[in-house]
Amino acid sequence: MSPAFIMFFGPPGCGKGTQAKKVTDELPLVQISTGELFRKHLGEKTPLGLEAQKYMSQGALVPDEITIGMVRERLEEPDCHNGAIFDGFPRTGDQALALDNLLAEMNSKLHMVVDFELPIEISRQRLMARQEGRTDDKPEVIEKRLNDHAAIEASVMPHYHAHKGLVKTVDANRPIDVIYQDVMALIKPLVG
Numbered sequence: 001m002s003p004a005f006i007m008f009f010g011p012p013g014c015g016k017g018t019q020a021k022k023v024t025d026e027l028p029l030v031q032i033s034t035g036e037l038f039r040k041h042l043g044e045k046t047p048l049g050l051e052a053q054k055y056m057s058q059g060a061l062v063p064d065e066i067t068i069g070m071v072r073e074r075l076e077e078p079d080c081h082n083g084a085i086f087d088g089f090p091r092t093g094d095q096a097l098a099l100d101n102l103l104a105e106m107n108s109k110l111h112m113v114v115d116f117e118l119p120i121e122i123s124r125q126r127l128m129a130r131q132e133g134r135t136d137d138k139p140e141v142i143e144k145r146l147n148d149h150a151a152i153e154a155s156v157m158p159h160y161h162a163h164k165g166l167v168k169t170v171d172a173n174r175p176i177d178v179i180y181q182d183v184m185a186l187i188k189p190l191v192g
């Protein structure tokens with residue numbers, strides 16, 4: 001079976017990272033979370049991590065060149081051979097184009113976009129309650145990330161909506177396990 005590449009989209013706090021983790025525990029896919037990759041680099045104090053932190057701590061996007069290069073490297077690792085779930089990537093139109101190109105170089109493509117829908121007010125409540133010690137979970141940075149989400153959506157989603165049937169929506173304002181059932185029903189048929 002050829003690899004399956006899936007993108008999870010949604011506002012901060014929509015639970016896409018949680019769902020991606022659950023899916024990758026059960027199916028032979030890897031989670032590629034650009035936020036987590038940046039945090040891992042920062043933890044290891046790599047030059048990339050220290051550079052990314054300048055942007056992340058402000059709630060700003062890390063420049064495309066850095067982000068795309070990091071995803072390219074990650075995709076070259078052998079554990080991606082069955083496919084991946086992109087979580088938090090792409091966030092710009094150029095990242096979306098770059099992802100298409102990266103997957104085309106692998107003779108593959110993006111097979112599905114799962115759009116996690118959540119009212120902004122619920123998103124705000126969840127982030128305010130989140131206690132993971134992330135430096136970007138401060139109230140003013142949370143507000144910026146929430147405000148920027150609409151622009152991110154506008155720059156990324158039209159690219160995918162142009163492909164009929166590619167985007168599947170999931171109501172993210174429900175319990176984790178209920179959402180997970182819907183997510184698995186969508187993804188399982190794509191994975192051998």
Ligand code: ADP
Binds near residue numbers: 034035145
């Ligand atoms: P959340 O979705 O909860 O905001 P993430 O862990 O996905 O958190 O991302 C945290 C931060 O990492 C973002 O605010 C941004 O600074 C940086 N980041 C993550 N993914 C990208 C990306 N694709 N492009 C640019 N910056 C990114």
